[in-house]
Amino acid sequence: MKTQHTADLISKGARAAGKWVYVDSEGEKQTRLFATTEEAIQNEADIIRGAREEADILWRLNRSALSSEGGEVHAIHQKGEISYLYRQGIYHVRVEASRSLPIFWGDLVVKIGRVSQSGIYE
Template sequence: MRLRGISERLVDERGSITLTALFFLLCLGGLVSLLLLTGQAGLLSMQAQQTADIVSKGARAAGKWVYIDDEGSKRTYLFATTREARRNKADIVRGAREEAEILWRLNSPAIKRRADEAVIIHQKGEQKHLYRQGIYHVRVEVFSRLPLLWQEVEAGMDRTSQSGIYDF
């Protein structure tokens, strides 16, 4: 008797169960789409930050010159170009700006595969006082269209990295 009552109620509720299931699946699809969006944005952001760190630290290491001044204390200087280093008779691998360009050229294809556009800005627009302070500053701007449900969302993100020569 009891089983018969349940089956009769299910027959009456079939239409509302279908609507509830469709609503649930639509909400679940939206949630999965949002999770994929945040995952793709996070991955793109991580790659941009990693590239910015590689460029700034590599440029700083290449353009760094350590010398002893007239007073006998150890000094460090960051050269922008090899030509500038030669004028000062410094022994460096390569200028910081030159090394940064090489590192960007080698590492940017990974970002450009995922992004529509990737731009690098060196030294806050080539401010010379940063070289004198021994700082190499890089900002990577990435613009991409990421899929969200049945449309695309335009995302832009900036990642910065700054490496300095510090005497402790």
């Protein structure tokens, strides 16, 4: 359960931080997701932090809760940093944890992977 909560927290936090809503020249409301603060500055966007940068911070702060149970944990952001996901307004993260469970004849390695995807849908 912690694995899914961590994945959800990262994807929703990253989306919220990198989301920029603006009105285009035709008066239409547009929304865009920026990966980095530098990219947002180049486009004169007003955001908190880039989505990828926020995801890194959230992962660093929450990784210890998963690794405290033993085993390895890691996150795969944006399916290996596929850039078109940002253009579509999607933040995708997969959190994987593996744990070794002792059983009668040895150890059994159990892998748990959870995915969370947050998008800008309007």
